Amino acid sequence: MAIIRAVIPLADLLPDTITPYISLMIVGFFVGSFGHLARSRFLVGVGIAMIFAATLLLPLAVIASEEEPPAPSDIYAPGTK
Secondary structure, rough: OOOOOOOOOOOHOOOOOOOHHHHHHHHHHHHHHHHHHHHHHHHHHHHHHHHHHHHHEEEHHHHHHOOOOOOOHHHHOOOOO
């Protein structure tokens, strides 16, 4: 008897727009700032982790889990869109 596993691509779970990532980054700055004011190393670390996840980890996860890269017609030169 074979076990069939359903594979859920990570790109389907993560948002395609930039708004959630910017929001997570801003909240991370606030948490880190509050951690500095409260002299809490834990809150500073959580804030830094949130900023790191929003700017690097989650966007890389979306790119790495896409089935195929975008078509060349969807790619614009910087400053042309």
